[in-house]
Amino acid sequence: MKKTKKGMLKKEKKESYFSNTTITYHNAQRIGLIFFLIVGITLIAYNTITFNGLMQPTAIDIVRSAEAKTTNDELTGKQWNAFTARPLQFITQLIPIEITLVIISTIIISIIAYIIWQFNQPLLFLVIPISPFFIQISTEITSLTVALVMSLITLFTLFKKQPLIAIIPYTITALYNPFMTLILFIYIAYEIYYEKISKKFLPAFLIIASLSVMYMPTTASIITFNPTHFIEFGEVTALSIIVLIIGLCGFILFYKKEKKATLLTISGIIITLLNIETGLILLTIMSIYYTTKLIEKLIQEKWESPELQFLSVCLIACSILISSITYVTAFTPMNDEQKECYAWLNNNITNQTTIFAHWNDGSRIAFYTNNKVITDNYLQEPFNTEKTTNIETTIASRNKEMTQNILTFYETTHIFLTRENSPTNIWEKRNGILFLLDTTDLAEKEFANTECEIWKINSQE
Amino acid sequence: MKQKSEIFLLMLIITISTAIVSSVAFISPSLKNDGSHFILRNAENIKENGIPLYNDQLSYGGRTNMFNPGTPFLIAGLLTIFPKSVALYIIPVLIASTISIAIYFITKKLTKKNTIAFFTSIMSISLPVYIQNTTNSINTIFITIPLMFFAIFYFINIGEGKKNIYPFLITIIGLALITPHILILGLILITYAILLRTTNIVIEQNQKEAIIFTVFFAIWSQFLIYKNALTIHGPAIIWQNIPLEILQNFFTDLELVAIITYIGIVPLVCGVYALYKYTFISRDPKLYMIIASTGVITALLLLRLLPLEIGLIYLGLLLTICTGLFIVKSTEFIKETKYKQYHKLSGILIMSIFAITTGSSTIIALQEKPFIDNTKLETYAWIKENIPENSTLLTTLEEGHSLTYYTNRKNIIDTHFLGIHDINERANDIRIMYISPSIVKALQLLNFYEVDFILMDYAYQKYNVDRLRYADTECVVPIYTKEEPRRITIFEVKCIVSSERN
Numbered sequence: 001m002k003k004t005k006k007g008m009l010k011k012e013k014k015e016s017y018f019s020n021t022t023i024t025y026h027n028a029q030r031i032g033l034i035f036f037l038i039v040g041i042t043l044i045a046y047n048t049i050t051f052n053g054l055m056q057p058t059a060i061d062i063v064r065s066a067e068a069k070t071t072n073d074e075l076t077g078k079q080w081n082a083f084t085a086r087p088l089q090f091i092t093q094l095i096p097i098e099i100t101l102v103i104i105s106t107i108i109i110s111i112i113a114y115i116i117w118q119f120n121q122p123l124l125f126l127v128i129p130i131s132p133f134f135i136q137i138s139t140e141i142t143s144l145t146v147a148l149v150m151s152l153i154t155l156f157t158l159f160k161k162q163p164l165i166a167i168i169p170y171t172i173t174a175l176y177n178p179f180m181t182l183i184l185f186i187y188i189a190y191e192i193y194y195e196k197i198s199k200k201f202l203p204a205f206l207i208i209a210s211l212s213v214m215y216m217p218t219t220a221s222i223i224t225f226n227p228t229h230f231i232e233f234g235e236v237t238a239l240s241i242i243v244l245i246i247g248l249c250g251f252i253l254f255y256k257k258e259k260k261a262t263l264l265t266i267s268g269i270i271i272t273l274l275n276i277e278t279g280l281i282l283l284t285i286m287s288i289y290y291t292t293k294l295i296e297k298l299i300q301e302k303w304e305s306p307e308l309q310f311l312s313v314c315l316i317a318c319s320i321l322i323s324s325i326t327y328v329t330a331f332t333p334m335n336d337e338q339k340e341c342y343a344w345l346n347n348n349i350t351n352q353t354t355i356f357a358h359w360n361d362g363s364r365i366a367f368y369t370n371n372k373v374i375t376d377n378y379l380q381e382p383f384n385t386e387k388t389t390n391i392e393t394t395i396a397s398r399n400k401e402m403t404q405n406i407l408t409f410y411e412t413t414h415i416f417l418t419r420e421n422s423p424t425n426i427w428e429k430r431n432g433i434l435f436l437l438d439t440t441d442l443a444e445k446e447f448a449n450t451e452c453e454i455w456k457i458n459s460q461e
Numbered sequence: 462m463k464q465k466s467e468i469f470l471l472m473l474i475i476t477i478s479t480a481i482v483s484s485v486a487f488i489s490p491s492l493k494n495d496g497s498h499f500i501l502r503n504a505e506n507i508k509e510n511g512i513p514l515y516n517d518q519l520s521y522g523g524r525t526n527m528f529n530p531g532t533p534f535l536i537a538g539l540l541t542i543f544p545k546s547v548a549l550y551i552i553p554v555l556i557a558s559t560i561s562i563a564i565y566f567i568t569k570k571l572t573k574k575n576t577i578a579f580f581t582s583i584m585s586i587s588l589p590v591y592i593q594n595t596t597n598s599i600n601t602i603f604i605t606i607p608l609m610f611f612a613i614f615y616f617i618n619i620g621e622g623k624k625n626i627y628p629f630l631i632t633i634i635g636l637a638l639i640t641p642h643i644l645i646l647g648l649i650l651i652t653y654a655i656l657l658r659t660t661n662i663v664i665e666q667n668q669k670e671a672i673i674f675t676v677f678f679a680i681w682s683q684f685l686i687y688k689n690a691l692t693i694h695g696p697a698i699i700w701q702n703i704p705l706e707i708l709q710n711f712f713t714d715l716e717l718v719a720i721i722t723y724i725g726i727v728p729l730v731c732g733v734y735a736l737y738k739y740t741f742i743s744r745d746p747k748l749y750m751i752i753a754s755t756g757v758i759t760a761l762l763l764l765r766l767l768p769l770e771i772g773l774i775y776l777g778l779l780l781t782i783c784t785g786l787f788i789v790k791s792t793e794f795i796k797e798t799k800y801k802q803y804h805k806l807s808g809i810l811i812m813s814i815f816a817i818t819t820g821s822s823t824i825i826a827l828q829e830k831p832f833i834d835n836t837k838l839e840t841y842a843w844i845k846e847n848i849p850e851n852s853t854l855l856t857t858l859e860e861g862h863s864l865t866y867y868t869n870r871k872n873i874i875d876t877h878f879l880g881i882h883d884i885n886e887r888a889n890d891i892r893i894m895y896i897s898p899s900i901v902k903a904l905q906l907l908n909f910y911e912v913d914f915i916l917m918d919y920a921y922q923k924y925n926v927d928r929l930r931y932a933d934t935e936c937v938v939p940i941y942t943k944e945e946p947r948r949i950t951i952f953e954v955k956c957i958v959s960s961e962r963n
Contacts, residue, residue, distance in 0.1 A: 241691070242684055246677070298673075304666040305626050312674045319681045326688070425882050429909065 032125025033113060039129035040109040040138055047139040048102055060367040061376065062141055066092045066100070075352075075366040076376045083175045084143040104141050108149050112137070115156045123299075127292045130320050131243060132327035133284045147177035148281055154184055155264075158191065163201045170205065174212035179278035183267040185209040190263050242319045243287050250290025253297065261289060291320065338420070341452035342368040345416065348446070353413040356457075358395065358421035359388050365416065374410045395422060396432045400440055403433060407457055415443055415455040470579060471562055478558040478586045479551065482827065486550040486597040491833040493597040495859055496876060498833075498866035500599050501549070503533035508540055519865040520875055522853055522911060527690050527879050531638030532601045549599055557595035557603040561586045563610035564778060568785040570617055571747055580812050581785040588777045589819060590723035590770055593826035605640045606774055608632050612646055613754065617747045620665035633675055637682035645757065645767075647679035653753035662746055690879040699766055702878040704858075704888035708765060723770070724777030725819035727811060731787035732780025739786060748786075755779045784811065833863050837918065840949050841867035843941055844916075848951075852913040855894055857920050864916070873910045895924045900931040904958045907937075914940075915952040 064073070065080040066088035073080060091100050116124045128134050137145060150173040157166040174181040188205050191197040255262045265286045272279025295316055303309035345355070346369040354372040357365055362376030375387040394406045395417070407415075417434065419427050426432040434453075436442055443455035492498060503513040513533050517526050539548035565582035569575060585591070595603045615629035636643040650672040657664045664672075684691070691698050700708060721729060736755060739748050758779065762772040788808045795804040844854070845868045853871040856864050861875025874891055878884050890906050894915070897903045907915075915937070917929055929952060931937060936956035943949040 242681060245680055303670050305623065305670055307626060307630075308670045308674045311630075312670075312677060315674070315677050315681060319677075319684075322685065423882075 028122035029117065029120070029125070032122040033117060036113055036116070036125045036129050037109070039134070040106075040113070043135055043138050044102055044105045044109070047105070048098065060363045062088070062101070063097050064363075064367055065089070066097045073366070075370065075372045076362055076374075077372070078375070081143040081176065084146065101141055105138050108141075108145065109138050111149055111153065115152055118156065118160075121292065123292050123296050124289075127295065127317075127320065128288060130317065130324055131284075131288050131291075132324045133243075133281075133288055135324055135327055143176045144277060144281065147173050147180045147278075150176070151180045151184055155187070158188065158197070161196075163188075163197045167201075167204055167208070171208055174208045177278055178209075178212040179271045179275045180282075181209050181212040183264065183271055183278075183282060186267045187260070187263060190260075242323050243291055244283075246294060246316055246319070247287025247290040250292075250294035251286075254290060254293050258293070261286060265290075291316065335451070337449045337451040338418070340449060341416075341418070341447070341454070344447045344454065345369040345371060349414060354411050355414045355416050356391070356394070356407055356410065356412040357416040358418065359391060360421045361416060361418055374412065394433060395426060398432060398435050400436055400442060403436055404442065413457055414446075415457060416452065417455075418452045419450065467575065471565060471582070474561050474579075474582060474586065475555065475558045478561070479555045482554045482558070482592065482596050483551045485827050486554065487546070489597045489831050490835050490838055491831055491863075492549065492599060493829070493831040493833075494600060495832060495862045496600045497598050499862040499875070499877065500532050500536055500601070502862070502866045503528075503530075504536035504540055507533055507537035519869065519871045520861070520877060521881060522871045522873055525689070525880055526877060527687055528877070529601070529637075529639050529641065529686055531635065531640070532599070532604060535604065535639075536599055550597065553599050553603045554595065556607060557591075558586050559607045560591070560610060560778065563607055563614055564782060567610065567614050567617065567751075568782050570614070571745075571751070571782065572785050572789045574785075574789060577785045577788050577808055580788065580808050581781050583812070584725075584728065584781045584784065584815055585778055587815075587819060587823050588724055588728070588774070588781065589822035589826040590773045590777055592823055593723075593829055594770055594774060596827060596829070597831060601640050602771060602774065605636070605642050606778070608636050608639065609642060609646060609775070610778065612636060613649075613750060616650070616668065616671060617750055619667045619671050626667070626671075629671060633678060637678065641683050641687070643675075643679040644683055645761065647676045648761075649750075649754045649757045650675055652757050653750050656749050656753050657746060660744070660749075662744060662749070664746070668746075687879070693880055693882070698879075702881060702884050704878065704884050706885075706888055706892075707858075720773065722822050723773045724780065725815060725822065727815040727818060728777055728780040728784050731811065732783035735783040735787040735790060736780070738790065739783075751779055751782055755783075787811070832859065832919075833867075836943065836946055836949065837863070838867065840916070840918065840941070840943065840951070844868040844870060844914075844951070847941075848914055853911050855891065855907070855910070855912045855915045856918075857891070857895075857923050858888070859923070860916065860919055873912060892924060895920045895929070896926055898930040900934055900936060901958060903931045904936060904954070904956055907954050908957050912954055915954065917950040917952070918947075921948060 061080075062084075065071075065085040068080070068085065068089065071080045071082045071085050088097075088100065095103075112128070113125075116128070137148065150169040153169040154166050154173060157163070157169065170181070170184055173184060185205055188197065188201075192199055192202050251262070251265060255265075264282065268279050268282035268286055270279075272283060295313060298309065298313050298316070301309075342364060345365065349355070349369065349371055352370070352372055354374065355365055357373050359373075359375050362373040365371055365373050366376060374391060390406050390410075394403050397403055415433070415437070417427075422434075423432075426434060430438060437445070437453075437455055441458055443457045445453065446456050447454040492501065506512070506514050513526075513528075513530050514520075515526050517524055520526065536548065536553075539552050542548070543552065561582035564585040565578045568581040569578035572578065591606070594600065595606075612629065612632040615625050615632060618625040619629055633643060633646065636646065654664055654669070654672055687698065690702070694702050736752065739745075740752055743749075755776065758767065758772055758775045761767040762769070762776070767775075788811055791807045791811075792804045795801060795807055841864065844864075848854070848868070848870060850869070851871070853873060854864060854868075856872055856874070858874040858876055861872040862877075864870060864872050865875070874887060881887065887910075890910070894903055894906050894910075894912070895917075897906075915929065921927065929937065929950070932939060932952055937952050937954055939950050940953045941949070941951035
């Protein structure tokens, strides 16, 4: 309490640290949009200059699918998603693939910017661009990205009470990703139950969802939960653990008020148990949404100590930003020795033999050396789980008989091991398959440097 | 009591305490525990190169370290300004004894009685477990504990005006740089908020804001430091990748007799009684902070998330504060009886009982022999002179840091477990290397870990063996033997059977 000149007591007004700002709401939207676009353009430019440096090795697979003539990948034995591969193959006949990817990224960023603009949430313009999720979505083009963007458009049209128009992006989502369609359908069912959408649309949405689920990959019927997805937060799935924690705080605060968002979050958690990649990407978006709501609340509330208020907001913003920086720095371009490994394969093994390699090396081997591999890291491939399990087991195993059986089963002629994708205790301590290779007559070493080893499997009598 | 005499008395307590503890520390040939040598090695590296040993070429034969850099930087600063003896043996003790100031002010705040606050401050610096862990040691505990209690004090006072916000901010930033225990503070604050909510007490706005900031800051700051460890160990990081053999032993010593020895019977009985009484009666939010702290520390101890001794330091100091409350309660009680003229004696009586029951434990804690004695130092000096550089020595994990500090040779294990793959396998392999009767098995492991020499000292006691059973062959030969005052042997590994283990 302060005393005025007249000696009357005047109540001190508690101000928010941010209350002195003179920025109007409309200006905030504009400033936010400019910031959003600058970050978006910078990311696309960086990604293009570094030859898709932010989307390896998925980028390689997209380029390969665009350059192929069919949807069958002969080198990895998988099928590309026809809805991604066919349009890309068509477009790349007219425009080079690099420019196509830039155009697609630009369209995605524009759509997101438009949706945020319509939502009247200027803060989203500031928070989303500094999150790892934004880097991923604006630089990594996969069928999942397309499904995600279409889902966002579906949700947006539903918010705008345009269910008829929503059917179009909803159908496209269904073509690309049944899990995303399921999430959307749960949301639509909720809206219909509360009579926000007319019941007459239910059959249409239901039929599309059912058809999509019928074509669900066979591996999807079982829970594909893998704890490593959570361990690798912030690097692989663009879901930073710090954003997740802050988002969780936001969820606890707003779950009652934000019923629709709560529903989407719960759907995301359920889908995560069925298909981790799809579920996590939705949880990422929800985490960022709740983080934004939390920051908004922190800014709007009047704090007793404005210093703590300012520091808290800065802290959250910095933590998201640092997660993004970590995400970007996680991608390192290939060094000379790595390039040398692929060059050796390309020059010395040219008869399209099948190479046993870690799935993360699979894409590069197929792209740079035109040789067959057991599998790559294309996640939608139906039998990928079995193949990756076999590869993982073989790399870690010192059982000669089992290793020989797996190598024979996939008709492999060479073994390609890299430091990057071998577990530390196996590569550095020469354990697992390296122990077998060192101590048995399973294979002969043909090439080695600090980054890789290539072994020729001895034929069995 | 006047403020001047209050300050004088506090300074007197600190000076006497520092003088006693430092005089004991000076007699010791080296720092007491193995962890101190890790801090010292990092501090010396900072002094020379400006950065801590994040890429440590000697620990585990070469590894990336993850730790809070605050203490090594502080010790490096002290080593730059003061002579080594002052920087290592006096100033850390002086900092550790500031706990008495924090306890004094917290108790004063809760009881509003200066005399009782003095009693508790004296009790706090006499706690055997605290003395044991801060005498002759530069482990982070000497600064962590005072900072934690200052943070609690400033948090309690934060509602009284802005003047307490900045000290609170400084303490939590200091804590974040020094120790991951800031996460415990975050947990305490959350528990405090929940406790107030469940008892329908409105939390002060300033405190609410401080909680929000502290929790976010604690998570973020430690996430930055330990992100790589998190990606390696996942959620299991909360157990700090401690090998199971140590984790299982966390509670083998947690017996009532041990607790009484560590923190004393008076704080235990009086503190627990006061806690019990006030938890259900008091509506004072300040007291809820102590209740929340005690609850969180006890829970962490029971869940084996906090080392026993550190947990007991926190618990002992919190119960000491509660003892202050007990004295108030007992004084009030005596006032209501026919012996009311003796009510002032209750505090003196409790202090006397404390002195009698805990005094001997405190003296024993003060006189505790350092792990690194003269005999060991002589052995390390021999190693430095006679064993080639770049050699790897097999030691127990308790000897790892001191070996690297004194000899500049590689170890294969020490007490920094974060970031190490297959730590349980490694710990088990070390046990096998010490107790195995099979030369082949032992050699496979020795070759796998690239061990050149084996140090048998603490291993005799730890693994309860009287000799290295596979030694005295051509492959593993003794090159250094000392029989008095205890047996120490160094063996050289001369054979290679295979670079792999089975």
